[in-house]
Amino acid sequence: MATCxxxxxxxxxxxxxxxxxxxxxxxxxxxxxAFDLPPVFRTAxxxxxxxxxxxxxxxxxxxxxxxxxxVAGHITARDPEFDDCYWVNPFGRPFATLTAGDLLLVDGDxxxxxxxxRVNQAAFAAHAAVHRARPEVVAVAHTPTPxxxxxxxxxxxxxxxxxxxxxxxxxHALLDQYTALAGDPEExxxxxxxxxxxxxxxxxxRGLLTVGTSVDAAAWxxxxxxxxxxxxxxxxxxxxxxxxDHRSAVAGRERLGTDLAAWVSFQPLRHLDGPDGPDGPDxxxxxDxxxxxxxxxxxxxx
Numbered sequence: 001m002a003t004c005x006x007x008x009x010x011x012x013x014x015x016x017x018x019x020x021x022x023x024x025x026x027x028x029x030x031x032x033x034a035f036d037l038p039p040v041f042r043t044a045x046x047x048x049x050x051x052x053x054x055x056x057x058x059x060x061x062x063x064x065x066x067x068x069x070x071v072a073g074h075i076t077a078r079d080p081e082f083d084d085c086y087w088v089n090p091f092g093r094p095f096a097t098l099t100a101g102d103l104l105l106v107d108g109d110x111x112x113x114x115x116x117x118r119v120n121q122a123a124f125a126a127h128a129a130v131h132r133a134r135p136e137v138v139a140v141a142h143t144p145t146p147x148x149x150x151x152x153x154x155x156x157x158x159x160x161x162x163x164x165x166x167x168x169x170x171x172h173a174l175l176d177q178y179t180a181l182a183g184d185p186e187e188x189x190x191x192x193x194x195x196x197x198x199x200x201x202x203x204x205x206r207g208l209l210t211v212g213t214s215v216d217a218a219a220w221x222x223x224x225x226x227x228x229x230x231x232x233x234x235x236x237x238x239x240x241x242x243x244x245d246h247r248s249a250v251a252g253r254e255r256l257g258t259d260l261a262a263w264v265s266f267q268p269l270r271h272l273d274g275p276d277g278p279d280g281p282d283x284x285x286x287x288d289x290x291x292x293x294x295x296x297x298x299x300x301x302x
Contacts (some may be wrong), residue, residue: 038260052087055101059271060097061269062097065145068095071120072143074140075105076088076139077128078131079105085106087104090119106119128188132192138212138218139217139219140211141211141219145207146226148228152206152207153204155174159240159253164228164231166249167228169252170188170249171198171255172187172199172225173201175203181283199221200225200260220266235280
């Protein structure tokens with residue numbers, strides 16, 4: 001008769017030279033366990049290279065998720081050194097192919113300071129208004145997402161019906177008027193004002209806009225918000241949503257709604273592309289050297 005599993009393992013464990021079972025493995029000391037955290041930089045140049053690589057990587061993630069529609073969609077990242085200057089994807093290039101060397105450095109008025117292609121100035125103007133109104137914000141993301149656009153067409157906020165949506169509880173707003181993002185200065189100021197101190201904005205009939213103190217955080221908030229919108233739409237189609245109570249929703253936001261939590265949450269998506277995809281530090285430095293040799297040096301616009 002066959003021996004059952006546990007008895008077979010026990011027989012193997014006791015058949016040692018000493019005739020005793022081996023010791024239970026000891027826990028690995030916590031300090032020896034890897035856990036990714038946002039890096040700290042020694043110089044502005046080092047931080048600039050990192051932001052460019054993360055920006056290009058986030059755009060590739062968006063491309064993989066289908067978060068683009070023609071020439072629409074941007075993520076912008078504040079330059080760590082030059083005042084009122086931002087890195088942004090070039091006009092008319094698919095997200096999935098972008099590298100750090102493709103990115104443009106643009107001032108707050110939409111003038112290209114470094115790079116070889118045009119920028120979508122009308123769309124960039126809204127990003128610049130948000131950056132100027134929120135100096136602590138490093139990155140702004142606004143690009144077409146299917147479920148975000150559907151929720152925006154309903155003119156609704158996210159309801160606290162699950163952990164993902166609770167991350168946005170009382171930390172996002174609705175701009176309850178249609179805005180074509182045509183670059184009108186007053187329109188751009190309305191967007192920045194409607195966002196206020198929050199991390200996300202639903203632009204009615206347009207879609208989602210998110211911000212973060214890192215590129216990874218802003219990108220994750222857009223992904224998470226679109227996913228939460230999808231759940232809300234599915235629940236509404238199936239029946240009546242049951243919201244989480246206020247106290248639990250606030251607790252969920254405090255646990256899952258920080259930019260550090262967003263940065264950590266974005267890492268699995270980022271690593272599908274490799275640690276830096278085609279944008280290793282050497283590639284970024286080579287692109288910088290090429291630009292420095294042939295372009296006008298970047299100067300502060302202050």
